[in-house]
Amino acid sequence: MLVNYLGSVILRVPHKNMLSFANPFVLKKQGVLGINQRNSDYIMRYNKRKLYPLVDDKLQTKQLAINADIAVPKLYSTIKFNHQLKNLESLLQEYNDLVIKPAHGSGGNGILVLTGKIGKLYKTPSGELISINTIRHYISNILSGMYSLGGIPDSAFLEYRIQFDPVFDDVSFKGVPDIRIIVFRGVPISAMVRLPTSESNGKANLHQGAIGVGVNLKSGKTTHGVVGNTITTHHPDTGHSIEHLQLPYWDKILQIATKCSDTVGLGYLGVDIVLDRTLGPLMLELNARPGLNVQLANQLGLLSNLKYLEQMDQIPTMVDQRVALAQSLNE
Amino acid sequence: MQNLAIRFWSILFISVGLAIIAHKVFQLGIPITPDTSTQTWTIQAQLAFKGNGRNIKATLSVPNITPGFAKIDEHFISGDFGLNANTKGDNKAATWAKRKAKGSQTLYYRTTVTRSSIERKWSTIPKYPEAPTFFEPYLTAVNKIIEDTRSQSADTETFTFELIDQLRNSDENENISLVRGLARTDAQVAELLTKLLAVAHIPTRELWAIKLEDSANNVQPQVFIQAYNGDEWLTFHPRTGAIGIPDDYVVWKIGRGPLFSLQGANDGELRFSITKSYINLLELAQFNTEKSNSLLGKLTLFSLPVNSQITYSLILMVPVGALIVVFMRTLIGIQTFGTFMPILIAIAFRETQLLWGIVLFTAIVFVGLLIRLYLERLRLLLIPRLTAILVIVVMLMLLISFQTSQLGLDRLLSISLFPMVILAMTIERMSITWEENGAQTALIQGLGSLLVACLGYLVMTNKNLEYLMFAFPEFLLVILGICIWMGRYTGYRVSELFRFRDFKSST
Numbered sequence: 001m002l003v004n005y006l007g008s009v010i011l012r013v014p015h016k017n018m019l020s021f022a023n024p025f026v027l028k029k030q031g032v033l034g035i036n037q038r039n040s041d042y043i044m045r046y047n048k049r050k051l052y053p054l055v056d057d058k059l060q061t062k063q064l065a066i067n068a069d070i071a072v073p074k075l076y077s078t079i080k081f082n083h084q085l086k087n088l089e090s091l092l093q094e095y096n097d098l099v100i101k102p103a104h105g106s107g108g109n110g111i112l113v114l115t116g117k118i119g120k121l122y123k124t125p126s127g128e129l130i131s132i133n134t135i136r137h138y139i140s141n142i143l144s145g146m147y148s149l150g151g152i153p154d155s156a157f158l159e160y161r162i163q164f165d166p167v168f169d170d171v172s173f174k175g176v177p178d179i180r181i182i183v184f185r186g187v188p189i190s191a192m193v194r195l196p197t198s199e200s201n202g203k204a205n206l207h208q209g210a211i212g213v214g215v216n217l218k219s220g221k222t223t224h225g226v227v228g229n230t231i232t233t234h235h236p237d238t239g240h241s242i243e244h245l246q247l248p249y250w251d252k253i254l255q256i257a258t259k260c261s262d263t264v265g266l267g268y269l270g271v272d273i274v275l276d277r278t279l280g281p282l283m284l285e286l287n288a289r290p291g292l293n294v295q296l297a298n299q300l301g302l303l304s305n306l307k308y309l310e311q312m313d314q315i316p317t318m319v320d321q322r323v324a325l326a327q328s329l330n331e
Numbered sequence: 332m333q334n335l336a337i338r339f340w341s342i343l344f345i346s347v348g349l350a351i352i353a354h355k356v357f358q359l360g361i362p363i364t365p366d367t368s369t370q371t372w373t374i375q376a377q378l379a380f381k382g383n384g385r386n387i388k389a390t391l392s393v394p395n396i397t398p399g400f401a402k403i404d405e406h407f408i409s410g411d412f413g414l415n416a417n418t419k420g421d422n423k424a425a426t427w428a429k430r431k432a433k434g435s436q437t438l439y440y441r442t443t444v445t446r447s448s449i450e451r452k453w454s455t456i457p458k459y460p461e462a463p464t465f466f467e468p469y470l471t472a473v474n475k476i477i478e479d480t481r482s483q484s485a486d487t488e489t490f491t492f493e494l495i496d497q498l499r500n501s502d503e504n505e506n507i508s509l510v511r512g513l514a515r516t517d518a519q520v521a522e523l524l525t526k527l528l529a530v531a532h533i534p535t536r537e538l539w540a541i542k543l544e545d546s547a548n549n550v551q552p553q554v555f556i557q558a559y560n561g562d563e564w565l566t567f568h569p570r571t572g573a574i575g576i577p578d579d580y581v582v583w584k585i586g587r588g589p590l591f592s593l594q595g596a597n598d599g600e601l602r603f604s605i606t607k608s609y610i611n612l613l614e615l616a617q618f619n620t621e622k623s624n625s626l627l628g629k630l631t632l633f634s635l636p637v638n639s640q641i642t643y644s645l646i647l648m649v650p651v652g653a654l655i656v657v658f659m660r661t662l663i664g665i666q667t668f669g670t671f672m673p674i675l676i677a678i679a680f681r682e683t684q685l686l687w688g689i690v691l692f693t694a695i696v697f698v699g700l701l702i703r704l705y706l707e708r709l710r711l712l713l714i715p716r717l718t719a720i721l722v723i724v725v726m727l728m729l730l731i732s733f734q735t736s737q738l739g740l741d742r743l744l745s746i747s748l749f750p751m752v753i754l755a756m757t758i759e760r761m762s763i764t765w766e767e768n769g770a771q772t773a774l775i776q777g778l779g780s781l782l783v784a785c786l787g788y789l790v791m792t793n794k795n796l797e798y799l800m801f802a803f804p805e806f807l808l809v810i811l812g813i814c815i816w817m818g819r820y821t822g823y824r825v826s827e828l829f830r831f832r833d834f835k836s837s838t
Contacts, residue, residue, distance in 0.1 A: 021828040028823075032831055036661055037821035109766070144712045146763075201769075208769045229830045292827075299834065 031301030033292060038268075042306065046185070046267025047288050054264050055286040059103045059157055061264070068263040070256055071282050073099075073274075074160040082143055085136045092132070095158065096122070100139060102147040103155045109203075110147030112138055113161060125174060125202070162282065165275035167248055171195050171211075173237040175202025179215070179247065179273045179281075181257035182290055182302065185315050188257045188326040189305040191215040192297040193222060193247070198237050206293045211235065213242050214298035218327040220250025226296045253281045254323045260286055262319075305329050334819060341816040348808030361802055364795060370607060371403060371445040372543045374581065377602045378439075378591055382432035385595035387412075392539075392584035392591065393440055395423035400581050401447030408439035421453045421585045436596070443608075444581055453585065457534035457559050463526045469513070472506035477531050487533055487560035488574070494527060495556075495572035518588055520569040521554045534559040537587055538566060540580035545607040552583055552590060552603065632801055640801075645678070647800040650810050652677055652787040657817055659783045664826025666772075667780040668760040675753045676780060677787035685788055689781065692754070695727050696777070699758035700765070707762070721755040728754075 027034075033042075054060050065072045076095050079085065092098075096117040102110040112135070114122045121129035139156045141147075148154040168177040175196030182190040192212045196202045199209030206212050211232060214223040222245040225232045234241055247253065257271040260283055270290025273281050295301055308329070309315065316322050355361045378391050394402060395418060407414050412427035427438050465473050480497060484490035497504070498511055498520070514523040521537050528535045538555040555576065557564045566576045576582065584590055593599045632643055652674040659665045659673075667673050680688035702723050706716050728751060757780070765773035790796060800806055 020832050021825070022832045022834060024823045024828055027828065027831055027834065030834060032823075032827075032834060034821070034823040034827050035664070036824060040819060040821050109768075140712065144714070205768075207772060226833075229833060231833050296831065296834065301834075 027301075031303035031307075032295055033302040033306065035292065038292060039289075042184070042268040043289055047269075048265070051265050052288050055266065055269075055288045057103050058101060058105070058285055059155065061286050062157075062159075064263050065260065065283050068259055070259050070263065071279060073162060073276075073282050073284070076158040076160065078155060078157045079139055079143070080155040082140055085139055088136055088139070089132055091158070092117075092122070092135075097161050098158050099161045100135070100142075100156055100158055102142040103157060104148035104152070105142075105154075106147075110142055115161070162274050163277040165248060165277050167245065167275065168193075168195065170238055170240040171235045171242050171245070173198050173200075173202065173235070175200070176204050176274060178204045178284060179253060179275070180212075180290065180294060181253070181271045181273065182294055183257050183261040183269045183271055184306055185267055185309050185312075186258060186261045187309055187315060187322045187329075188217065188254050189309065189329060190294045190298055190300070190302055191217060191253075192294045193245075195225075195235060195242065197227070197235070199227075206291065211242065212293050212297035213245075214294075214300070215247060217254075217330055220247040220253070221245065222247070224297065224299055226293065229296060231296075231299075248275065249281050251323060254326055255319055256281055256283055258319050258322050258326075300330070337815055337819050341812040344808045344812030344815065348805045348812065351805040351808075352803045355803060355805075363799065363802075369445060371443050372581075373441060373443045373606050373608060374541055374543075375604045375606075376440040376590075377437060377604070378599065379435065379437045379602075380593055380596040380599040382429075382434060382436055382596050384431060384433045387427075387429045387432045387436070387596050388594040389427045389436075389438060389596065389599075390592045391425050391427075391438070391440055391601070393423050393425050394442060394444075394581060394583050396421050396451050396453055396585075397444060397582050398451070398576060399446060399578055400444040403443045403445055405440070405442040408441065410436070410438065412436075412438060421455050432596070453564055455585070457536070459532050460529040460534055462530050462532070465526075465530075469510060472509045473527060473530055475506045476510060477527065481531065487558050488565050490531065490533065491524075491528065491556075491558045491565065491567055492572045492574065495524065495567055495569065498524075499570065499572065517554050517569055521556050524556045524567075524569055528556075528558060536564075536585060538576070538582060539584040539588055539590055540576060540582045541603055541605070542577075543579045543581060543607075544605055546605070548602070548604045550603040550605055552588070553580065554588060555580075557585075632804060644797055644801045645681075647804060647807070648791040648797055649674060649678070650807060651796065651800060652791045654810050654813065655787050655790055656783055657814060659779075659786065661817055661820055662824060664824030665779040665783060666776045667783050668757060668764070668776050672753075672757065672760065673780045673783035674787055674791075676757065676784035677791055679753050680784065680788040681792060685785065688788070689785065691731065692757075692781070695724060695731075695754050696758055696761065698727060699724055699754065700762055703758055703762045707766075717755070717759055720758050721751065724751050724755045724758065 054064060059075075059078060062072050062075055076098060077091055079088075092114075096114065098114055100112040100114070105111065113125050114135075115125055116123045118129060121131055122135060123129055142154055142156040145153045162176065164172075164177065171177075172195045177193060177195050180192050180194060181188050192214050194204035194206060195211040195213060196204050197209050197211060201208065204210050206226075206228075209227065211225045211227050213225040215221070216223055222243055225242045227236065233243055253273055256273055260271045261267075261269050264286055266286075266288055268288075268290075270287035272284045272287065274284050276282055292302075316325060356363055376391060376393070378389060380387075380389065389412075393405065393416070407416065407425055409427055412429045414425060414427055416423065416425040425440060429436075476494070476497065480490055480493045484493045497507055510523070510527075514520040518537075525535045525537065535556060535558050538557050539552045540555060541550060541552055544550065554569060556567050556569050558567065559565075565574065567574055568577075589601070591599060591601050632640060653671065656667065656670060656673055660667065660670070676692065679692070682688075683691060699720060703716075703720055706719055711719065757777075761773050761777050764776055
């Protein structure tokens with residue numbers, strides 16, 4: 001297991017520009033936002049600390065979204081205490097196609113997907129069969145804080161498993177492709193699609209090897225893709241082109257992102273949206289410290305849009321107006 | 332607005348810190364490197380005598396007020412004598428006592444002095460002396476000499492100088508020749524001068540001083556004569572009349588000689604020997620600041636007990652290490668486990684030395700991780716699992732210590748001091764990162780932590796830096812200022828320049 005991990009790290013194909021660096025002045029000119037500046041000029045300035053729990057706790061986020069009429073995957077049940085696990089079997093009887101998540105998980109960690117039941121065993125997407133006791137232990141690990149930041153005791157919740165829209169079928173390897181929208185002052189300023197790969201183990205986390213694909217804000221069509229920090233045009237596992245895919249419901253996606261920003265009150269926000277075959281776009285989670293890879297995926301710095309919106313005295317209040325503003329941004 | 336406040340505070344902290352440091356360097360003379368040294372002289376007084384079987388009491392004058400010099404330390408070597416040292420007026424004396432001592436006895440007093448510009452004045456203000464009685468034919472001669480001298484002088488200083496000069500030179504004057512016959516040795520000349528000056532109602536006293544010569548044995552004290560001019564004591568050489576104490580003389584005693592007295596013993600002999608050496612300037616600065624009235628000088632860590640000093644010299648290095656972490660994370664963008672884990676690892680390295688530290692650290696973390704991954708399969712809950720790792724870490728350390736002691740590699744035994752909690756925490760952090768963000772992130776952060784820890788170790792164990800932080804804790808203000816400044820650094824990290832290397836402008 002360890003040897004595999006080490007192997008995969010050491011044997012990564014060296015990049016052709018392995019030791020080259022970008023010129024900081026060129027990056028500045030291209031409006032690339034750095035972590036230091038993101039933290040001090042945007043996150044610290046526009047995101048109130050006390051609002052963080054709203055997005056760090058997925059249960060709270062979900063409740064807020066439901067109140068604001070934003071579509072989310074249906075919440076089946078919440079488990080807060082170990083003794084609730086005694087009734088787990090009866091709980092699972094109702095739903096056997098579901099996702100178990102930690103309320104404070106991050107980066108898609110600690111998520112267990114069950115797709116059905118065969119006899120006394122439960123099926124996972126990879127086809128593995130697991131017992132009820134394995135699931136119990138898994139949930140009790142969640143409760144003990146294994147997946148929460150700092151190991152703080154957590155709660156787990158069971159929710160609807162997304163039936164993915166076929167648009168991504170050719171360009172994802174297992175797992176959950178999702179759409180990340182960066183919203184600043186209530187206006188979407190950048191978007192990308194995150195496609196799981198075999199390297200990312202089915203997770204839509206760019207740090208773990210998922211592909212980030214830039215999305216044109218106006219049209220909702222995909223542009224370039226990056227694996228890690230390297231530009232790519234095809235999915236490494238399926239071999240299909242990842243460029244020029246039209247995302248369905250694009251206007252609706254932008255509207256959800258805009259509404260989320262209003263609901264949670266964070267000025268600089270990452271909104272993760274998934275596309276369900278029948279339910280359309282559903283808000284999965286929010287992030288108060290969204291990463292900067294969206295810039296690589298789009299090959300476009302965030303600063304020009306950030307600065308443009310920063311100097312606007314009045315941001316339109318209507319959701320539709322802001323969506324229109326977003327779609328006019330990179331013209 | 333905000334940036335202005337940040338600039339204000341950081342410039343304020345940095346400049347106040349640097350100003351205090353400059354004051355300490357230039358005004359108090361605290362050296363900026365630990366090994367600057369200065370000349371010192373160790374003077375040893377050896378008092379030998381023979382006991383005659385009765386109760387013995389031996390008194391030796393020791394230096395108290397030493398113009399131009401400062402005593403850095405002093406020792407009394409008393410053997411089986413009881414010692415009592417006390418200050419009386421401007422003098423200090425050591426009194427040794429013993430019951431019924433017979434045969435040769437030797438007592439020592441040793442002091443180390445160095446040049447110092449700190450002034451301590453003699454406090455004694457004398458009364459005008461009674462005129463001594465001289466008998467004829469001396470009386471006439473003395474009166475004549477005083478009269479002559481007075482007519483050729485203006486004040487106490489010139490009078491005294493003139494008197495000494497006359498005694499030395501005027502061979503033709505029979506009055507002088509007559510009086511001069513009373514005194515042969517320097518001590519006698521001094522005594523004579525005291526008497527003559529008393530006739531002129533000038534208060535005087537003798538002053539005994541030791542000449543500093545390198546590696547000199549059997550040095551004899553030199554007597555000087557001091558005259559009080561109503562304001563201060565003026566010092567004259569009794570033979571030459573030279574004014575002032577020569578700068579290579581250390582004042583030993585004020586008043587009549589000899590420099591020792593004995594009761595119940597005889598054949599007393601006092602010998603002085605001198606050696607020159609060098610001491611650390613720091614000790615000197617420490618001494619100077621104690622003597623001076625500077626508040627900043629008094630707020631020195633050198634006045635703490637030695638064991639607290641050692642602790643503080645380590646504690647003061649922690650912010651320096653933290654500053655390294657700040658630079659490595661904000662400017663370079665190296666990923667580490669938490670903010671301060673690298674500093675903790677660096678402190679742990681202090682116990683083991685760097686190379687062994689890295690080897691042992693890597694080995695224990697590696698084995699710990701393997702075991703941790705297995706514990707993961709056993710599905711243990713978080714807290715018991717952490718504790719289990721801790722126990723395993725202690726066991727690994729025990730094993731290593733045991734093995735290395737059997738192999739005779741004694742220096743590896745210091746692993747036992749290697750803070751195990753830091754190791755256990757590292758293993759836990761690393762395995763959580765491993766699970767949550769994948770092996771790559773875990774290894775990157777692990778290596779990043781190790782790299783920053785090595786850098787931190789190199790910086791934190793730098794003797795000069797350690798000394799600087801300890802001698803000038805004001806550097807904390809400077810570090811604070813830098814941190815505040817760095818807190819508003821919004822430029823790119825070096826790692827971002829690498830990350831965005833493929834960035835192509837789409838405009």
